[in-house]
Amino acid sequence: MKAIVINTGFLRIPVEDMFSDARPERKSTILYPIDQEKRCLCVIRSLLCRSGSMNILIDAGVGELIDQRILTHYDYRSEGDWNTLLKPHGLSPADITDVILTHLHFDHCGGVVQHLPCSIDPEEVILTFPKATHWVSSIQWEWAQNIVEREPDSFFEHTFLPIQTAGRLQLIENNTEILPGIQVRLFSGHTRGLMVPIIATENETIVFAGDLIPTSIHLDPNIGMSYDRDPELVREEKKGFLAEIKSHDWKLLFQHDPVSERREEKGERRKEK
Ligand SMILES: [Zn+2]
Known part of the structure; x- marks a missing residue:
């Protein structure tokens, strides 16, 4: 199995939301690019x-169907639609066989739906990856539909219910x-039923930690995000999982870190090009 990182876009998130326990004097946050409005860049x-014949995508980015109010709030910048993002790899969205969604927050699952081409009805949407099986934890699936009114800026039913309607x-x-070579681990501190894939590639095992450990700063169990439903549980889940990652020498990929793509040996931080 080969694993290829794809940057789908960028958000700017208020520092106090991204690092819920971070104080201004903390050196760790200062390493991040922070703008005048005290927002930090997140990829x-x-x-x-x-x-073989499997093309598996883990998380699908923001997509094109999220309310402009939300996109403006986070100063969202897209790196292109999925036709554009997959083209350098010789693929189109119809070639994707599986989409694994860590959870259903809009910046993880929004990209699985798109407007019906040529339709004037904005309510008419289709799946971006029409042939793909979409994998979601059943805990998260239930949770998202029950919590949507309490987290109206994080979950959007129109980005995930079409998966079920389409029978995918x-x-x-x-x-x-x-799937062969991909196991998943469920967590519930950030959101109920967050699914973390662990991918066995040809020469290493990669952990796609998603919002459990979104940046290298969050390696500190005491630093979470304001979006975490249960900060205490996040702390406990992270401690246990980080010990397991270390014992297996698994490689940790940071989904939102603009400075480090993955945890490097000896604590080195790799610059994003
Ligand atoms: Zn999230």
Whole structure:
């Protein structure tokens, strides 16, 4: 299996939301590019995993159907639609066989839907990856539909209900190997049923930690995000999982870190080009 990181876009998130326990004097946050409005740049990464005839996408970015009010608030910048993003890899969206959604927050699953081409009705949407099986934890699927009124700026039903309508939804109940070489682990501190894929590539095992450990700063168990539903649980989940990652020498990929793409040996930080 080969794993390829794809940057789908960028957001600017208020520092106090991105690093909920961070004080201004903390050296760690100062390493981040922070603008005059005290927002920090966050990249939105997906991972494309290829093996034989399988083209598996982990998370799908923001997409084109999120309310402009939200996009303006976060100063969202897209790196292009999925036709554009997949082209350098010789693929089109119809070639994607599986989409694994860590959870259903808009910056992770918004890209699975798009406008029906040539339609004047904005309500008419289709799946971006029409042939793909979309994997979501059943806990998250239930949670998203029940919580949508309390987290109206994070979950948008029109970005995930069409998966079910199209008959392309595959729910996951437990920690398990969902595809050859890809096992998933469920967590519930950030959001209920967050699914973290662990991918065995040809020469290493990669952990796509998503919003459990979105940046290198969040390696500190005491630093979470204001978006975490249960900060205490995040702390406990992170401690246990980081110990496990270390014991297996798995490589950790940061989905939102603009400075470091992954945890490097000896704590070195790799610059984004
Ligand atoms: Zn999230």
